[in-house]
């Protein structure tokens with residue numbers, strides 16, 4: 001006996017074997033594994049719905065514990081993402097992050113909306129890539145309850161400073177002066193009594209304000225700020241990435257490729 005159902009969903013992974021094993025991100029059912037039967041014989045809507053980054057209405061049937069793709073209606077395929085290698089690697093990295101933080105059966109509407117918005121911006125080059133990446137990372141961290149304390153220096157309470165840095169493991173912000181007191185050694189590494197090594201990431205004032213904005217603004221307004229200097233955007237993105245890697249344990253091959261291409 002098979003039972004039919006349908007859901008809106010975004011393909012966040014498509015593994016081609018004898019069949020195509022799809023990982024979907026859906027608003028109500030969270031992360032789902034769906035099989036598109038017969039990789040070589042797929043055609044029409046089944047073919048269209050089995051591609052990475054395709055978003056639409058999936059018609060499925062459930063047989064035993066598994067969901068199979070019956071047909072579907074494509075709404076968006078983010079074609080612009082696949083025409084640019086930087087964007088393609090970033091989109092795949094965003095999907096790796098989504099896979100890491102979503103669970104089967106747990107609704108994740110906000111994560112899905114964030115991912116769809118970010119793919120749209122990448123596909124249409126609406127904003128610089130580093131800005132889209134940084135905002136995506138900081139918002140995912142905020143959704144997971146992992147926002148660092150970025151509003152003032154944890155040591156002295158200062159709100160503005162030229163030399164703010166974030167402690168990645170602790171999620172604490174320190175101004176240049178307080179950081180110096182904590183025995184900063186060399187390139188952002190600190191040695192103190194209870195923890196042998198802490199990694200710091202330095203932030204320009206612009207990047208810090210962007211992080212404050214990204215973690216506290218409603219999704220619909222997530223890009224309504226300006227960060228015109230390239231260094232600021234780089235700081236925002238680099239800090240987001242370090243936090244994601246450390247706190248969400250995401251090790252993404254796509255991110256490494258993106259960085260290699262950028263020469264970082």
Ligand SMILES: [Zn+2]
Nearest residue numbers: 153156175178
């Ligand atoms: Zn301070």
